[in-house]
Amino acid sequence: MGDLFLGKKAIDDELLEEVETRLIMADVGQATTRALIDALHQQISRKQINDAEALFETLSQLMIERLERVQKPRPAPTEQPHIIVVCGINGAGKTTTIGKLAHHYKQSGHKVMLAAGDTFRAAAVEQLITWGERNQIPVIGEPGRQDSASVLFDAAQSARARNMDVLIADTAGRLHTQGGLMDELKKLIRVVSKSIPGAPHEILLVLDASIGQNALNQARQFHEAVGVTGLIVTKLDGTAKGGILFAIADELKLPIDFIGVGEQIADLRPFDPKGYVDALLDREDI
Ligand SMILES: Nc1nc2c(ncn2[C@@H]2O[C@H](COP(=O)(O)OP(=O)(O)O)[C@@H](O)[C@H]2O)c(=O)[nH]1
Ligand SMILES: [Mg+2]
Structure with a gap:
């Protein structure tokens, strides 16, 4: 502009x-x-x-x-394990983001474990295992397991027994119904909170920036259901209509913890409001 x-x-x-x-x-x-x-x-x-x-x-x-005014500093992983539940609809970029987030924590010297809580699709479990191999970190859950709550429970126990600093849990992004999805997510969070007092320490919602106003609707629904603590906005590379971040910040007052700028392991950035606004206003198509 x-x-x-x-x-x-x-x-x-x-x-x-x-x-x-x-x-x-x-x-x-x-x-x-x-x-x-x-x-x-x-x-x-x-x-x-x-x-x-x-x-x-x-x-x-x-x-x-x-x-x-809605940004917050990232919570330091002071509990062992610091548990992060990652939610969002299918295709938003959850599993990829978890792979990148694991890399981010590992780079800063933390012991990281992943939990394959998207048991709805076998391919999702395999995809997470691949990210675990890339990062050379353990993944709890294997293809064929049906009960995501028990995967998360096992992962929380295992992370504690193995003195992990950070446990990042993947979750399903689609079930038979939307209500079913939210109920499942609530159940998972209950299970995590019972397995480790004070957990989950973060509930991060992954949103695809390129879907525009729909991202706001999704953010509303997830936040209402589970009380999201922060957002990760993906696909801000490419042709994303990133302006939606303003509507989300204004309405839901949720901080943006990271942005995704590509499909590779290092394509996760802390959110920088100034850099982001400069880039948005600089674009020729607005
Ligand atoms: N360009 C781009 N693609 C991304 C980004 N994050 C995820 N993706 C791609 O989006 C697709 C869906 O990602 P996935 O992690 O499987 O989504 P999930 O269903 O939410 O777990 C994959 O092809 C990813 O490579 C991003 O920041 N930029
Ligand atoms: Mg996935």
Whole structure:
């Protein structure tokens, strides 16, 4: 959107309308866009913004602040084991993200174990085992096991017995019904909390940024069902409509713990609101 603001152009209604349209196109969402435009109008009427360049600067700043105010520092894995349950619908990138997250913790010197809690699909278990091999870390669960709750229970016990620092659990992203999926997830979390007091320490929801407003609906449903502690937004490489992060931050007030920027093991980044807003506003198609 940078092209709109080149030079010391004067601010007029046409420019503001164009900014509004482009924010909507980038999936920033109606409510957040409205709030941003209103804030700009206020600053213009108070003569705090006098030209297009300053308008662009202020817009970036407002967007960064909206994301920063819901960010939180990552919880340090102080419990042994620190248990992270990863949820999200099929295809969002859960299993891949768990592989990357395991790498991230291993790099920082932690002992990591994985739990193959997506027993709904045998292929999902195999995929997680492959990520375990890549990271050279243990995976609890094998193809053919049906009961995800017992996999997670075993994994929690094993992680404690083997002094693991971090246990990351995969979960199913699709069952016969949506209600069934949420019930199963609640059950898994209950089992984990009974097996280790205080666990799970985190419930991370994986969202595919490229699905736009649907990601907000998913975030609402999961958060309502299980009380998500943070988000990982995947597929921000490619043609993702990343603006949806604003709607999620504004409505659900959930921090974004990491972003996924590719399919490889190192393609996980801590979320940097400034870098993200700069990249979003820089895109030619908005
Ligand atoms: N480009 C890109 N692809 C990703 C990213 N994360 C996951 N994927 C791909 O998305 C597909 C679904 O991922 P998977 O981990 O199996 O999703 P799950 O069903 O939620 O476990 C796979 O082809 C992954 O390689 C990402 O950050 N960027
Ligand atoms: Mg999976």
